[in-house]
Amino acid sequence: YFPHNLDFRGRAYPMPPHLNHMGNDLCRGLLVFSESKPLGERGLYWLKIHLANTMGNDKATLHDRLHWTEDNIPLFRKIIKNPLENREWTKTEDCWQALAAMNELINAIDSGNPHSYMSNIPIQQDGTCNGLQHYAAMGRDLEGSKEVNLIDGIKPGDLYTLVAKKVEVKVNNDKTNIESKNHLLAQRLTFEVKRKIVKQTVMTTVYGVTYFGARAQVRKQLKDVMSGETGEDLGNASAYIASLTLEAVKDLFGQAHLIKDWLKGIAKISVE
16 A cells, blocks of 8 residues: 545545655556456456566557557567567567566466466556646547547547657748748757657646746757756756647647637636
């Protein structure tokens, strides 16, 4: 059991600081449920999907993820036999969860009856930018719903990559347009705008992140890709990318912003 604190919004945060289910990849790779249950057909299916996800295939179709895992059983056996020498598993962001899932899958297969195998491994699942999901649902926003996976699709939508691409297009336009007020600034940016740079700002847009907050979020991500730049250049680039990110989200989710503004207005009305 993990004791939790509730913040003023009702969000639950685990109190143990070093090992909890909301922790980093190492924490999640170590934790298992105290009670084991038979995998069953669906459990085995989702274990295979989970393994594909942790190995960086989370943007493929469920069908492709399932077959990717099944096609790579020999690789998993090789890794489990000697993970220190066979280090393919270390190349993914969720490597410890991947290693745990590989071990569980191989044990289930080798048991002779995977559906009856007693498993206690957690299967991680996540929503796609939950705040925007709620706004898209409230606003019956068809296009927005596609991007946050409220509507069935062949492949999962990747909102953060979509926003990053839109920001990249605007940066490139400013680079070639000498009339743009951001022409010189854009030309100084030699890096690709990847999803990691915009992800936190996209996530927190619907929670009321300010321009200053967004700039700080982007600056934190740009420190690595602009390590040789001065503080002023880093600050200017952060402000520029942050404004383009907020603009891109507003273009994609105009209905969400209208609803958010309406809710803010309602909240300001004093009750007599």
